Amino acid sequence: MPQLKMVKSSRSNHKVDCRRGRPCDEHRRERRCEEILDKATEVFAEHGYRNTDVQYIADPLGIGKATIYRYFPTKERLFLAAVERGVRRLDEAIELAVGRVDDPIAKMTVAIRAYLEFFETHPDLVELFIQERAEFRDRPKAIYFEHSCDNKDQWRQSLLAAMTKGRLRKMPAERIMAVTSDLLYGTMFTNHFAGRDKPFEEQARDIQDVLFRGIFSDSERRRIKQS
Amino acid sequence: MPQLKMVKSSRSNHKVDCRRGRPCDEHRRERRCEEILDKATEVFAEHGYRNTDVQYIADPLGIGKATIYRYFPTKERLFLAAVERGVRRLDEAIELAVGRVDDPIAKMTVAIRAYLEFFETHPDLVELFIQERAEFRDRPKAIYFEHSCDNKDQWRQSLLAAMTKGRLRKMPAERIMAVTSDLLYGTMFTNHFAGRDKPFEEQARDIQDVLFRGIFSDSERRRIKQS
Amino acid sequence: MPQLKMVKSSRSNHKVDCRRGRPCDEHRRERRCEEILDKATEVFAEHGYRNTDVQYIADPLGIGKATIYRYFPTKERLFLAAVERGVRRLDEAIELAVGRVDDPIAKMTVAIRAYLEFFETHPDLVELFIQERAEFRDRPKAIYFEHSCDNKDQWRQSLLAAMTKGRLRKMPAERIMAVTSDLLYGTMFTNHFAGRDKPFEEQARDIQDVLFRGIFSDSERRRIKQS
Amino acid sequence: MPQLKMVKSSRSNHKVDCRRGRPCDEHRRERRCEEILDKATEVFAEHGYRNTDVQYIADPLGIGKATIYRYFPTKERLFLAAVERGVRRLDEAIELAVGRVDDPIAKMTVAIRAYLEFFETHPDLVELFIQERAEFRDRPKAIYFEHSCDNKDQWRQSLLAAMTKGRLRKMPAERIMAVTSDLLYGTMFTNHFAGRDKPFEEQARDIQDVLFRGIFSDSERRRIKQS
DNA sequence: AATGAATGAGTCTTCATTCAT
DNA sequence: TATGAATGAAGACTCATTCAT
Secondary structure: OOOHHHHHHHHHHHHOOOOOOOOOHHHHHHHHHHHHHHHHHHHHHHHHHOOOOOHHHHHHOOHHHHHHHHHOOHHHHHHHHHHHHHHHHHHHHHHHOOOOHHHHHHHHHHHHHHHHHHHHHHHHHHHHHHHHHHHOOOOOHOOOHHOOOOHHHHHHHHHHHHHOOOOOOOOOHHHHHHHHHHHHHHHHHHHHHOOOOOOHHHHHHHHHHHHHHOEEEEHHHHHHHHH | OHHHHHHHHHHHHHHHHOOOOOOOHHHHHHHHHHHHHHHHHHHHHHOOOOOOOHHHHHHOOOOOOOHHHHOOOOHHHHHHHHHHHHHHHHHHHHHHOOOOOHHHHHHHHHHHHHHHHHHHHHHHHHHHHHHHHOOOOOOOOOOOHHHHHOOHHHHHHHHHHHHOOOOOOOHHHHHHEEEEEEEHHHHHHHHHHOOOOHHHHHHHHHHHHHHOOOOHHHHHHHHHHOO | HHHHHHHHHHHHHHHHHOOOOOOOOOOHHHHHHHHHHHHHHHHHHOOOOOOOOOHHHHHHHOOOOHHHHHHOOHHHHHHHHHEEEEEHHHHHHHHHHHHOOOHHHHHHHHHHHHHHHHHOOOHHHHHHHHHHHHHHHOOOOOOOHHHHOOOOHHHHHHHHHHHOOOOOOOOHHHHHHHHHHHHHHHHHHHHHHOOOOOOOOHHHHHHHHHHOOOOOOOHHHHHHHHH | HHHHHHHHHHHHHHHHOOOOOOOOHHHHHHHHHHHHHHHHHHHHHHHHOOOOOOHHHHHHHOOOHHHHHHOOHHHHHHHHHHHHHHHHHHHHHHHHHOOOOOOOHHHHHHHHHHHHHHHHHOHHHHHHHHHHHOOOOOOOOOOHHHHOOOOOHHHHHHHHHHHHHHOOOOOOOOHHHHHHHHHHHHHHHHHHHOOOOOOHHHHHHHHHHHHHHHEOOHHHHHHHHHH
């Protein structure tokens, strides 16, 4: 059993570096954490925070309930860790999509798609975000909203640039950002809870159509301008 | 105890009067129901569904916990009744505002304002809607979404008419309705949970500006058309 | 069953005085409290505080565990209430015995007997006092010691009077009180934990003999005086 | 890592040296045991038996929890070992003090002082003795009391001799022994738990004064004799 | 009808002890 | 040998709901 031998020898190396006893495998720990968070996300999303017995998470992992408490000090912290990871992943997904896109309008297009795609792919996270608000009412802000502020500045820059270049109407960048993010947020929730199943590409197009061009006809638009 | 006696005698009098039409006990019952729902809405919104002990509702009303169970068979039904009443009130508020407004665009304007105003006035209901989703995951659709369908038809009619008259761009009415309602929904939630406090009139104006006219500049809009 | 009838009629009187609903029978409540404390004293003494599941108290009473929590908010408070009641009873027992005894020496004699008799009759309380110290290490002073201070003043008076009258040697009253109470305390504990079973009357006599007359012989006593 | 290597080599050296006589591993083991018992005494005294997680003992020693289980099979045995060692040390302290003192009265004087001094120096042990009684209610006798019997015989001899020599009143030696040990026991506990802080020398003098000479005045003493 | 009292079922969390390295 | 990791078993406390008056 060569593999075993290798493990053994690497272990005896450890014995020199570390104290004695079982080596503290940082890797192993992290993997476990991730496994637990994966299952926790799933189960919390399925049953809701309050209706989830930590046992429900332990059982399908084939581990003891107490083991989970070795990694997360309370059920609450476990839950919040799952939410946090979700928010981080959302950020990453959008960051990744937006990536090197420089054109501000293309950037928005891509971000909208990425946002909707993310939640279509991770419906559990929608549930988790709801649960967070429902249970942790004392926290000043939902984790989701805390994070959403992070990239505000770069978006503002991008929008202002587009206005200067005459590609967007002149208006407060804040207004665009607020309306857009509210629209996306509402869409994500409604998709999930009203059971809509329009493919995200189509939905993104609809949103862009309205958001970019508005719903007024040209004539109505002209009339408004005059008044 | 004269008061008690009066109540008793007045009740028996009523019983005579009310033989025809709705009996007075029914009235009394309904008033109680409303009182309970008022307090329930408040307390559920404050503590969340799961963290609300039915006792917390009974105490400030000065009644016994068991009394509540005489009016609502379970805690769940009590909660759902509160949500239902909230949704009904939202409908009524919008109905009332839209009222005799015939012009389709004015109608939308008024509805958007009314929607935002309603939730600014009734922040408890935002919480209740969240709670409903968080707890009653098995129900096919949230009560909130069930109701929002009711008036879809009339809105569709109104929008199509506006397109025919050339006031709105030609596009599927569904698209406008979906985007608008998602946007409003998202705005309401974000207002509440991100702690925004912009006055609803301003917010309504921002939304209308973007929704009606879009964010593109005229040149960008032209460019898109050509492609 | 006349008693029952009386209760009933008094209850219907209550209905007039109180609100509606089940009358709040203060008596009943107190009786329940006492029953629970009785059983709690017994069970805590038998198993120790930590090894006592509140269920163990509820079961033999034929009531639900939760019922106990209606009367005492936590296991800790239940336990401390039992201890407190024990201390109060000790005080009362000694008070009762000392009663109208005026002669200071007779008073001590009686108190010593009463003390030992009390703990022979209530061995559970010895256990309870131990348990209190063992578990509630952060409390500044054991309940037992808190109370023992109450009557210190009257004892001091009594002892000083006896010295003035030439019946006791001149020495600080504190010294007598400290030595006596330590001796009794130690005797009670040792009786219980070392499993001694000397009848309390004999033990009291032994204690008095030593405490009053000392162990020195007359000659030794004289020799000491000279030096 | 030179240090680690040194340890290793020094150990193998030992192994060579120790072939004859008690093997060095035995030494090592014993040293470890003592270290553990030291810390255990401290921690058990601080938190109480039940509230002490074995981890709390391992951590400050910088060893693993499981290591402790290599030296003591259960938490209970670890605790009892600590108690036992404490009792043994008490015995030794008194033995050492009494030492070559032959005069029976001087012997008592010295023993009383030594007893009080011991517990002033080792307050942890008072806690441990309490804990033992609180937790191990099924054991027939507390370890403390088991041991206290050991030297009974020599004390009895000493007291009887003193009576014969006319230095102590004639009375059952048992009575003196019981009263004295109860008094000391009670004093030790009360000191600790009532938070008294009189220096032990003074306290010893107080005790001797009462124990030896009694509290009666000469006249009272005479009156008693006549009756 | 109204309600104080009672409680069973449920959950989080702890920790002594064992296991695997 | 030493020890980090794992966990089963246990117990305090809660609360929706029912019962008895």
